Amino acid sequence: MDELNKTQSSAEEVAQNDLHESSVVEGENNGKKKAVCRKDMTKAQWTWKEMKRNKVAYFMIAPFMLVFILFTAFPVVLSLLLSFTNFNMLEINADMIVWFDNYTRLFFDDDIFLLACKNTLIFAAITGPVSYILSFLVAWFINELSPRLRALVTLVFYAPSISGSVYLIWGIMFSNDSYGIVNGVLLDLGIIDTPILWFYDEKYAMTLCIVVALWMSLGTAFLSFIAGLQTINKSLFEAAAVDGIKNRWQELWYITLPMMRPQLMFGAVMAITGSFGFGGVVTALCGFPSVNYSCHTIMHCLEDYGSTRWEVGYASAIAFVLFLIMIGANTIVNKALSKVGQ
Amino acid sequence: MRIKEQKMRVRNHQVVLNRSVGGDTGIFVFLAIMGVFMFLPMYYTFIQSLKPLDELWMFPPRFYVSKMTGKNFSDLFSLLNTSWVPFSRYIFNTVFITALGTFGNLFLSSIAAYALAKIPFPGRKGIFWLMQKSLMFTSTVTAIANFLTLSTIGLMDNPFAIIIPAWGSTMGLYLMKQFMDSSISDDVLESARLDGCSELRTFWQIAMPMVKPAWLTLIIYSFQGLWQTGSSPYIYSEQFKTLNYAIAQITAGGVARAGAAAAGTVIMMIVPILVFVITQSNIIETMATSGMKD
Numbered sequence: 147m148d149e150l151n152k153t154q155s156s157a158e159e160v161a162q163n164d165l166h167e168s169s170v171v172e173g174e175n176n177g178k179k180k181a182v183c184r185k186d187m188t189k190a191q192w193t194w195k196e197m198k199r200n201k202v203a204y205f206m207i208a209p210f211m212l213v214f215i216l217f218t219a220f221p222v223v224l225s226l227l228l229s230f231t232n233f234n235m236l237e238i239n240a241d242m243i244v245w246f247d248n249y250t251r252l253f254f255d256d257d258i259f260l261l262a263c264k265n266t267l268i269f270a271a272i273t274g275p276v277s278y279i280l281s282f283l284v285a286w287f288i289n290e291l292s293p294r295l296r297a298l299v300t301l302v303f304y305a306p307s308i309s310g311s312v313y314l315i316w317g318i319m320f321s322n323d324s325y326g327i328v329n330g331v332l333l334d335l336g337i338i339d340t341p342i343l344w345f346y347d348e349k350y351a352m353t354l355c356i357v358v359a360l361w362m363s364l365g366t367a368f369l370s371f372i373a374g375l376q377t378i379n380k381s382l383f384e385a386a387a388v389d390g391i392k393n394r395w396q397e398l399w400y401i402t403l404p405m406m407r408p409q410l411m412f413g414a415v416m417a418i419t420g421s422f423g424f425g426g427v428v429t430a431l432c433g434f435p436s437v438n439y440s441c442h443t444i445m446h447c448l449e450d451y452g453s454t455r456w457e458v459g460y461a462s463a464i465a466f467v468l469f470l471i472m473i474g475a476n477t478i479v480n481k482a483l484s485k486v487g488q
Numbered sequence: 489m490r491i492k493e494q495k496m497r498v499r500n501h502q503v504v505l506n507r508s509v510g511g512d513t514g515i516f517v518f519l520a521i522m523g524v525f526m527f528l529p530m531y532y533t534f535i536q537s538l539k540p541l542d543e544l545w546m547f548p549p550r551f552y553v554s555k556m557t558g559k560n561f562s563d564l565f566s567l568l569n570t571s572w573v574p575f576s577r578y579i580f581n582t583v584f585i586t587a588l589g590t591f592g593n594l595f596l597s598s599i600a601a602y603a604l605a606k607i608p609f610p611g612r613k614g615i616f617w618l619m620q621k622s623l624m625f626t627s628t629v630t631a632i633a634n635f636l637t638l639s640t641i642g643l644m645d646n647p648f649a650i651i652i653p654a655w656g657s658t659m660g661l662y663l664m665k666q667f668m669d670s671s672i673s674d675d676v677l678e679s680a681r682l683d684g685c686s687e688l689r690t691f692w693q694i695a696m697p698m699v700k701p702a703w704l705t706l707i708i709y710s711f712q713g714l715w716q717t718g719s720s721p722y723i724y725s726e727q728f729k730t731l732n733y734a735i736a737q738i739t740a741g742g743v744a745r746a747g748a749a750a751a752g753t754v755i756m757m758i759v760p761i762l763v764f765v766i767t768q769s770n771i772i773e774t775m776a777t778s779g780m781k782d
Contacts, residue, residue, distance in 0.1 A: 193610045200609035202687040207615065210600035213656030218622050221633030228633070284522065287515045290507075297768055299519070301761070302527050308764060309757035310716040310732065314739065315533045318746075327532070327549045361526065366659075366775075373775035387505040394506050408779020415623050415780070423626030445628050452632045453721055461632050469629045476624040480780075 222469060228462035235456045248463035258439060259447050259464070265352070266422065266443040270475070272356055274421035277363035278413060284364065285371035286398070300372060307365035316358050317431050320344040345432045348440040355428050355441055362427075363420060367413030374409030378402065407483065414479050422472050425449070444468050533757070536750035537561070544746050560747035564755075567738055567748055573726045575734070582731040585647055585717055589654035590710040594703055596655050601664035602691045606677055616665065620780065622658045631721070638722055649722035654714055660706035666777045667702035668695065704767050705774040712760050732756060 187195065197204075229249070231242045252259050288299045306312065319327045322343040329341040344350050382401050383391075391397050403410070425445025432441045434449070444464060452461035532551065536544065540557045543550065568575040604612050627634075634653065643649040672695055680690045696703070718732040735752035738745055764771070 196608075196610050200607050203603040203607040203609040203612070206603035206607075206687070206691070207600040210596040210656065210661065211615070213596065213652060214619070214622070214658065216637065217634055217653040217656050218630060218658070219618065221630035221637065222625075224633040224636070225629065280522075284519070287519055299523070300768065300772075301765060302523055304764070305530060305757075305761055306526060308712050308760045309530065310753075310760070311718075311736065311739070312530060312533050312753055312757045314749075314753065315529045315536070318536070319529065319532065325545055325549060330549045361529065364526075366778075369771060369775045370778045373772045374779060376772070377776045383505060391506060393508065394511055397506055406779075408781055411780040412778050415620075419624055419626055423628055425628065448628060448632070452635075458632060458636075465629050465632055469625050472625040472629070473621065 222466075225462040225465045225469070228459055229466050231459040232457075233459045235458055242459075244459070248460050249467075251460070252463055252467065258442065259444075261439055262442045262444050262447045265439075265441060266445075266471075268352070269356065269359070269424065269443060270418070270421040273359045273363060273424070274417050274475075277360055277421065278367065278417040280360065281364050281368040281413065281417070282371050282410075285368055285375055286402070289372070289375045296372075300369075303364045304368060306362040307368075309362075311430070313358055313362055313427055314430060316354070316361075317345065320354060322346055346437050348438050351432050351436060351440045355431065358427060358431065359421070359424055363417070365416065365420065367416040367420075370409045370413050370416070371406070374406050375402070378405045411480055411483050414483055415476055418475050418479060419472060422468070422475070444471075530757075533750060533753055537747070537754045539747065539750075541747060560751040561755075563745075564735075564738065564748040564751040567741075567745070568734055571726075571734065571737075573729070577727060578729060578731045578734040581647065581728060582715065582717065585650050585730065586711055586714040588647075589651045589714045590707055592651065592655040593657055593660055593710045594706055597657075597661035597706060598664050598696065598699075598703060599691060601661050601668055602695050604661075605665045605668035606672065606674070606695070607687065619658045619662060619665075623662060635721060643722070645723055645725050645728065647723070647728055650714070650717055650720060654710065657710065657713070659709055663705055663709075663774055663778055664699065664702045666779070667699055667774050670777045671702075672698050701770040701773040704770040708763060708767055708771060711763065715760060716756070 230245055232244050232248070233242055284299075284303055288296050291299065321327075321329065322341060322345070324330055324333055324341050326341070326344070328344070329338075332338045333341065342350065345354055378401070382405070383397060386397060386401055391400060423445070425443055428436065428441045428443065429446070429449075434446065435442055436446075444467070448461055448464045448468065451457045451464060535551065535553055537560050538556050538558075539553045540555050540559060543553060543555065565575065568578070603609070604616050638644055638649050643652070676694060677690055680694050681687075685694075716732055717730045718736055719729070723729065735749075735756060738752055739749035741749070
């Protein structure tokens with residue numbers, strides 16, 4: 147802002163000296179003076195001037211924006227448009243447009259979708275906050291370890307989230323015959339006398355999927371918290387101790403959390419997006435569809451209609467609902483978090 | 489104004505404030521339990537891959553191996569060689585996709601991040617807002633529309649159907665932009681510009697060397713995503729399938745292949761873990777600036 151004011155005032159001086167030359171300062175060597183007297187222009191003119199001055203920037207972002215728009219932004223719009231049709235990849239005809247039929251069918255006629263919605267929300271409402279708090283607590287607890295030890299503990303906690311299909315081991319540990327570790331141990335101790343089906347039993351499937359999800363959820367948010375905690379100025383804690391902070395929890399509430407707000411907000415985005423985008427693991431562990439749809443999520447509905455039945459219009463409606471849920475959850479949580487420590 | 493004596497404790501030769509012995513013990517116990525929970529499945533996968541067949545199906549199952557063997561790994565390779573597409577082809581595909589996707593993403597993201605962070609052009613706030621929003625939904629949402637787009641532009645059954653969308657991944661751009669915001673001072677860039685250095689050259693010769701941790705992090709993120717590319721709806725020819733896909737086929741082979749499957753999983757997990765171990769300090773440095781401003 148200071149720069150701008152300076153430029154403005156210097157431009158004004160020039161304007162006083164010679165009214166006609168006030169907008170021809172571009173010839174001068176000093177790059178800053180190119181920003182001509184802003185008062186003489188409308189907002190549109192000023193913006194246009196700035197755009198021309200910085201046109202190289204548009205070339206620099208153009209390649210990325212092209213790919214981003216084509217494969218991330220445009221698909222959202224396309225999903226919205228397709229969701230008003232009954233397009234199915236096979237036939238294109240005039241009466242394709244069905245307006246809100248897909249949505250009424252989703253919310254009033256499709257019991258499986260409603261069940262999937264319920265499952266997804268339960269799933270997200272548990273894994274999201276728990277993984278978020280867990281990430282923060284672990285990051286906070288290991289913050290005071292020596293750097294070497296901290297790096298090791300970070301690796302142990304972070305590794306499951308980057309190891310690809312290693313979660314399949316849960317399928318072996320909780321395998322439904324007596325060769326699975328858990329059934330083996332329980333049988334051996336005489337707690338049960340027939341093996342439990344675990345992932346293929348309605349009673350346990352959802353809970354186990356949540357456990358697996360939590361196991362592999364200490365990802366980007368966790369790293370962000372570790373890094374953020376390292377950057378807090380240590381002298382703040384000393385000052386706080388002098389000012390009467392009595393224990394680590396007060397320290398957390400009054401200093402650490404407010405200082406961490408940017409990382410907390412970023413971590414929340416990662417945790418929420420992760421908790422909704424969790425379908426492949428369920429498919430791999432519980433099968434598709436899961437027993438009595440006990441673990442059927444919106445992702446599975448999408449897969450079902452999108453790539454099995456090819457009802458693209460209907461699937462697009464599901465995709466758009468999922469998009470709205472994700473964006474909505476993120477917006478609400480970020481609004482709430484921006485108030486931490488204020 | 490005086491800190492009470494009993495509150496003063498010494499750890500690692502430093503005075504620590506506001507830390508009780510009870511709290512420290514509780515935290516240690518919590519971390520130990522969580523650590524075992526996190527580590528045990530990883531360890532068990534590793535152990536499974538070293539067990540001979542008779543130990544794999546032993547009752548009750550064991551957490552250790554008595555006759556260690558490398559046979560699962562050799563089984564895995566001989567199984568992979570029996571497929572009609574040579575094994576090396578799967579490796580080539582994965583390496584090709586990973587390398588091209590990662591470097592494309594690195595190049596496009598860092599040049600765009602530089603413009604967004606350091607050139608005050610109109611519209612950059614709006615564009616960055618859009619990028620931030622895109623972190624809030626997963627690719628599940630865009631999968632169907634992308635299928636249509638890719639088939640329209642004729643990229644179906646082509647490795648570039650995976651590579652090109654990866655170039656537009658916003659995670660790397662976001663981290664890079666945040667890191668540039670805080671680690672490159674405007675004065676340095678300004679003096680370069682005054683010396684007549686073009687914007688592109690400033691980016692390449694001055695900004696890029698200053699953000700090494702950020703581009704390492706971007707490479708790791710992109711690598712982790714692409715390395716694990718498995719079966720994709722955009723690719724159906726066997727000669728374009730990836731290593732992860734080939735190993736998943738073996739894993740699906742059931743009881744007789746349990747050993748080979750464990751070996752495959754270990755190979756797929758060891759690479760990203762090793763990469764993370766090597767680059768951890770750079771990633772943490774980048775993550776320090778990852779915060780979102782409101």
